[in-house]
Amino acid sequence: MNVIDSSLLLDYLELGVLVIDEQGHILVWNRWLERYSGVKIGNAVGKKISEIFPEIIGSRIEYAIKSAIENKLASLLSPGLNPPILRLYKNNQDLKQGNRLQQLVHIVPLAKQSKACLVQIQDVTASIKRENQLRVQSAELRDITYRDPLTGIGNRRKFNEMIHKEFRQASVNKGVISLIMIDIDYFKAYNDNYGHQAGDDCIKLVAAILLISVKVPGNLVSRYGGEEFAIVLPNLEADQSLQLAEHIRNEVSKAETNLKDKITISVGVATIQPNSDRDINVLISEADSALYQAKANGRNCVATSSNLLVARDVTDWVPSISL
Numbered sequence: 001m002n003v004i005d006s007s008l009l010l011d012y013l014e015l016g017v018l019v020i021d022e023q024g025h026i027l028v029w030n031r032w033l034e035r036y037s038g039v040k041i042g043n044a045v046g047k048k049i050s051e052i053f054p055e056i057i058g059s060r061i062e063y064a065i066k067s068a069i070e071n072k073l074a075s076l077l078s079p080g081l082n083p084p085i086l087r088l089y090k091n092n093q094d095l096k097q098g099n100r101l102q103q104l105v106h107i108v109p110l111a112k113q114s115k116a117c118l119v120q121i122q123d124v125t126a127s128i129k130r131e132n133q134l135r136v137q138s139a140e141l142r143d144i145t146y147r148d149p150l151t152g153i154g155n156r157r158k159f160n161e162m163i164h165k166e167f168r169q170a171s172v173n174k175g176v177i178s179l180i181m182i183d184i185d186y187f188k189a190y191n192d193n194y195g196h197q198a199g200d201d202c203i204k205l206v207a208a209i210l211l212i213s214v215k216v217p218g219n220l221v222s223r224y225g226g227e228e229f230a231i232v233l234p235n236l237e238a239d240q241s242l243q244l245a246e247h248i249r250n251e252v253s254k255a256e257t258n259l260k261d262k263i264t265i266s267v268g269v270a271t272i273q274p275n276s277d278r279d280i281n282v283l284i285s286e287a288d289s290a291l292y293q294a295k296a297n298g299r300n301c302v303a304t305s306s307n308l309l310v311a312r313d314v315t316d317w318v319p320s321i322s323l
Contacts, residue, residue: 016088016121019110022069024048027116036088036101036123059085061105068109068117077105079128086121102128150200151207154222159230162220164280166234171274178233178241178271179287182210182248185264185299187227194259202263203227206252213248230287238271238304245269245302253300264300266291271305 010017011031019028029044037044039052049056049065056062060082064075084100094100102125110116146158154162163179170177184190184206191199206229210221214231224230233241245267252265268291272278286305294303 015123016119018044018049018119018121019116020049020065020069020119022115024050024065026052033088033121036090037086038089053086055085055087061085061107064105064107065117065119068107069115072109072112074106074108077103077107079103079124088121088123090123090125101125148207148223151204151223153207153211153229154220156222156225159220159222159224159232162222163230163232163284166220166232167274167280167283170234174273175235176237176271176273177283178236178238178269179283180231180233180241180245180248181224181268181270181287181291182206182229182231183266183291183295184227185266185295190261190263193261198259201257205255205257205263206265209251209255210248213244213251236271238269241269241271242302242304249300249302266294266299267302268292268294269302269304 010028013030013032016033016036017028017030018026018033021027025046025048026044029039029041031041033039033044034041037052044052050062060077064077067073067075079102082103082105084103086100086103086105088101088103089095089099090101101123104122104124106120106122108118108120110118146154146161148155166177169175184202187199187202190202203223207221207223210229210231214221214233219234219236220232222230222232231244233244236244249265249267252263255263257263268287268289270283270286270290272283272286274280274283290303290305294301297303
């Protein structure tokens with residue numbers, strides 16, 4: 001039976017293989033390493049690993065090599081936790097751009113009586129690229145899932161997730177949380193009279209004003225459904241929430257369109273400090289009740305959950321649209 005020289009097999013492996021002794025000298029260097037490092041086998045064997053790869057000095061790879069030789073401990077260095085340390089490149093273009101191979105490095109001690117270790121280097125660049133693509137796609141899918149396609153703001157699902165998150169945080173911190181509910185006045189009549197495109201433009205205009213008005217990080221503007229919007233305001237006291245609500249109402253009423261009827265909104269505001277008797281359903285119910293009260297008070301106004309009317313226009317606005 002023919003015996004195959006085991007050293008030849010190393011040159012057919014699709015991974016880098018090198019053996020290092022206790023002085024750090026390279027005993028084995030295969031073709032894969034020659035190809036991706038640009039260092040010929042004859043120029044590598046016998047030299048110290050730090051001469052070929054000076055970048056390993058003080059690195060986790062150097063520490064792992066010492067641990068394998070001195071303490072017989074194996075190590076696996078994944079690209080997720082370790083940047084590509086060794087200067088290994090797929091091609092000249094990657095070399096010029098400084099794009100090293102993503103490397104999975106496995107370092108194992110050799111036989112107990114041997115003061116040497118085996119280092120295996122696997123190119124996982126393609127896997128990392130696929131993982132990054134999947135991560136981007138996942139983020140894009142999540143963005144689509146939580147974003148209203150018409151306005152670009154959060155949708156009802158995003159609202160539900162965020163209000164539960166912020167409510168829990170307010171409960172832990174013994175803080176307050178405010179909720180503003182907004183409804184476009186006479187929207188159905190507006191939509192029926194001017195058409196669906198004008199209705200969509202109206203919704204987008206209000207959403208844009210909300211985004212401009214609510215600039216504090218952590219606050220969430222979302223489309224609650226149809227012509228309704230909701231704003232979650234963590235750590236915002238009742239008086240501040242009312243001021244913001246009135247500012248939004250005023251900005252919407254001043255907005256200009258190409259149509260003769262102006263756009264107005266009714267706004268309900270609720271602020272609570274979470275406790276065992278005042279859960280998230282209470283907050284939503286109080287804000288919704290305040291919104292209903294604002295409509296009952298003639299629309300184009302702001303009301304609180306305690307039925308307090310704030311900053312109503314002195315003129316009762318009646319749309320020119322036939323209802």
